[in-house]
Amino acid sequence: MEFYVRKGRIETYGSSIELEMWDGRKGKKLIKESWNIKLHEEILPKYDLIIVSVNTEQLPGAAQFLATAAGHTPILIFNNVWQDLKSSIAPLSMNNVVFGFPGAGGGIADNRLRGGFLKMVFLEKPRVGTEHIIQLVKECFESAHFKISWIKDMQNWLWNHFAMNAAMETEVLKRGSFSALMNHKDSFANVGLNMREMIPVLKARGAKLDTISLMLTKVPPALLGTLFNKVIFAKGSLPRLFMEYNNSKAGFAVLEVVREAKKAGIPLPRLTMALEHAEHHKPIENSIS
Structure with missing residues (x-):
């Protein structure tokens, strides 16, 4: 290659x-x-x-x-x-x-x-x-x-996947890194809450919730946190290792969804707060004002 x-x-x-x-x-x-x-x-x-x-x-x-x-x-x-x-x-x-x-x-x-x-x-x-x-x-x-x-329907699949990424990156902005995300027991409960907040944005653009999005929004946050920490991202699992090795800069997916929501007049308090408290919050604020 x-x-x-x-x-x-x-x-x-x-x-x-x-x-x-x-x-x-x-x-x-x-x-x-x-x-x-x-x-x-x-x-x-x-x-x-x-x-x-x-x-x-x-x-x-x-x-x-x-x-x-x-x-x-x-x-x-x-x-x-x-x-x-x-x-x-x-x-x-x-x-x-x-x-x-x-x-x-x-x-x-x-x-x-x-x-x-x-x-x-x-x-x-x-x-x-x-x-x-x-x-x-x-x-x-x-x-x-x-x-x-x-x-x-690849378009719908990617819309859902992008929103899931934004839900995850919202927590990464708060924790500081993808590896830190793995070490906070409340992180994935919050990912579910972040995803719930974005549902009106997905629906506004005509997306249908796929299986993962439905799980993130329907399963109670506490149970969702346990499911991710003990099963999907269990210690030693490959998905967890991939996340721990991810050193990319988080925030772009969050910014894109917030921009979309702002145009549609849809409030996203959880995502907006994460952006505002990120180290690079000033240029982000300017870009969505």
């Missing part, structure tokens, strides 16, 4: 990266090695498939760049999306793009990538005009022994 990086980054990253990755395709296997990587500061339209997995706020820039750099190369968007799918990847053509989401997590620091992946990847069911790309992506992941969970 080859990676595109911005100009000047090849020298920064070098030719290898230290891996500490948990492989969940068959049980639980730790991969710990130095991985030789091939980096490019330019993209030529010569690849079978381009996979885009960037920070959510970077997706518009990535789409703009690929619109000229990728040619007719098929593109898989492995990303959180809050906008409607078509506008989120403009000016790329929807006929050249398919949407999915990985069952993975982690973070990188000091040239060491820590985290891992589960055996499941989520992929949208074929849209008219994308059948050949879907088949290509399917063969790619199945040949690597991943299983595919087919999503009938």
